Amino acid sequence: MTAFGILVQVTALLSGGAYVLVVADRLMSGTGSVRTALAYPVRRLSFLLLQPATTTERPDFEAWILGPALLMALAAVGAVAVPIAGPSAGGDIDAGLVLFGAAMLIVLVAVFIFGWGPNSVLPMIGGYRMAAMVLSVGIPFSLVVLTTAIPAESLSVGMIVEAQSSLWFVIVQPLGLPIYLVTAAAIAFWGPFDLPEGADLAGGVVAEASGLRLATWRFARAALMVTLSLMGQAVFLGGYLGPVLPGWLWTIVKTLVLLVLLALAGRTIARMRVQTFVWFGWVVLLPLALVDVFVSGWLAL
Amino acid sequence: MGLRARLAHLAKTGDVPVFVVVGGGYRSAVHRLRLVEGISIVASPRHASVLLIAGALTNDATGTVSHVHDQMAGPRVTVAWGHPEPSVIPVQTTVNGDVTEVATTIRRLFHDVLSGAVAPEQPLLPDVDAVEWRGVGPYGHGGAGMTGGTPYGRPLALRAPARDNLELDQLPVTVGPWFTGFPPGLALRISLQGDVAQAVEVAPTNLIQAGPAGLFTRALSEPTPIRDLEMARARHHIEWMADTLEIAGVDRLAVRADRIAGMISPGEVDPVERLVKAVRRSLLRLMTLRNVGVLPGEIDLAGLGPVVRATGVADDRRREEQAYRDLGFEPVTHSGGDAWARFSQRAAEAVQALDLAGRAGDTRAFGNGEVEAPDGLHRMGEPDPANRLVSILETVLIGSEWGDLVTTIQSLDIDMETVSVGTPAP
């Protein structure tokens, strides 16, 4: 597959997934029918494109623009590492897991500079909160993803999917998927972990953003959620493997399952305090992730 | 049809982002507005297209409301709802009807401003730099001192010792009066070191003009049916729960609470009890409220209603009313004195109030100068409990992380309508 082909594939996947996520989130937020929810992404985007530009009196102009661009680029590059249809299709990379892991931790930088950019106090606090969060869950997140590479003896996501041909890793490594989903929601600052965008900060990092800036940021975050779900289904739910249906359809179905699951949790669980979150990441998630590594390693021998 | 017109056509059927400035007597009404499909109440004016001024404000509010107006991303339109003429800032339309009428008006203006039938409002404040540019480089660097010069006129944060004896930057910020994390009208000058409040000062404000005297105020001078009082109490507490849930990010349950508040009836405790169960499942206690905003023992909380009862003290004026005693009334209490105790306390009081309302018949109570209102004991001729709650903020909030600070203020249920602090800012 050419680089251009991969670009088209990633764009289509992320846009489609983002649409589903925004609709699901809208349905979860309480008011409104399915009909309005289905039209919501298009109407909302149209409005944001019409909104006049705003800025603050002394912003860091470049950093503020780089925030959404970097977030989008990281979401997109993370999606490249996941084979969609089969072992060789979709530009499978030798060390795809390393690329993915690196991209997801750099999300911290994108969110931080987006909060720093406007030179306004509420977004800035949001940016620093993101730092506290990612530093707390970065290790457990990387660990549970890496654990799937142990039985596969490879860091290529295609090989990890192939290694699940007899049994999915969600069963072999029961701790993996739950920890992955919790940490993934935190890295995408979603659901109960949307601290950088909390209502207690009037929107936090987006409090000063409007129009196209807000639209690109929202799209990039939704794309990030899709990338995280895409990787989650590949390493835990057997990716493109499945009976009857073609591989790419299985990938899409499993990705949507994880996306909807995260959307459900997003508006039904209360936002965690940042200090409780830091404690939770280090004292609960990290030891559990280590148990996952060593028990799975023992079983793989 | 050009691209602009096409986008406008799509956008005008979507949600209207509204920033609400809530004045006297309209807190409850805004809760009902939140339930209207297609109206989305936003937390930052940068996301809003419509500015809604609901309820009465004093003339001192002109400055802050104008700032919010100019900060709106637009295309801007302003609507006044139950806001007396002349309004604090120029408005497109004044509505005095119910929630349906204001929602229709907002939607119509949104249509018109997007399609170009109504011109978007221009900024109100003069285009003058309040602070002069004195820096050297593009970011004000290059002058004297470590960061050099005074970038864009505004000074850089001050240095001050932290609680751990480090000499670090301390940033004084005034947040409010229209910051949605705080009760409308409350502005705090907070000295932030990192995300922790080192010092808190209530900014002088007197922005909200009290609405018409409520049921509990009337009950000071005339005996009032217990059924009405308890229904009002239940509604007040459920709406407060909706606010808490909204700030905690559980939008779905916040909407549900608002819906319940609009259709409660005497004796029907079921919907509220089910809501409380759902709140438990949302992990609100574990995630957000537990051990937050614990009130220090040396603060005198007597007469502060649910706030004092959440520390385990059965302080309730209703015990001394014969009519309540005949109903077998016993105050509910919770222990702990943290934000979760106050949440459980108000939830339990809402249920109890509905139960009392169902059994009260036509009996009346109070009328002798003292009333147990939802926020505590009101006495004829004395300041409301809200004044005391505001005065304890300065001690209670010190050392709180930002999120805990907002949670604590919200958990105290402060209504700024009858509070005035010092001389208003110019």
Place this chain on the structure above:
Amino acid sequence: MGGIGAALVVFLAALVAIGVAQWVWAVTGERDLTVPERVPFAGGVEPEFHAWNRFHIRYYAMALLFLAFDMEMVFMYPWAVVFVKEGLLALIEMLMFILILIVGMVYAWREKSFEWA
């Protein structure tokens, strides 16, 4: 061009597309804004100070702990690939390494590095 080349193309394409769109939007739209329209939002009152400051990151001890564990992650990527081949020895070696780091985590916990207010 291998998979990594494609990843680079996708990365740059996304960065440039979103970046340029915003840049055009900002420079064309920001020109006409008045001074009050640019004041940062904090509830209706103008700020007295710049928001940027030497922010007191009170979780710095936790950030240092992250550095220690992140170094360990660097070793774990190759370790995971050869793990099955090397067998029990690899398991025990990494377990010892991790246990030492975990002691650090427990110490930080005891010293209350995970809370700061």
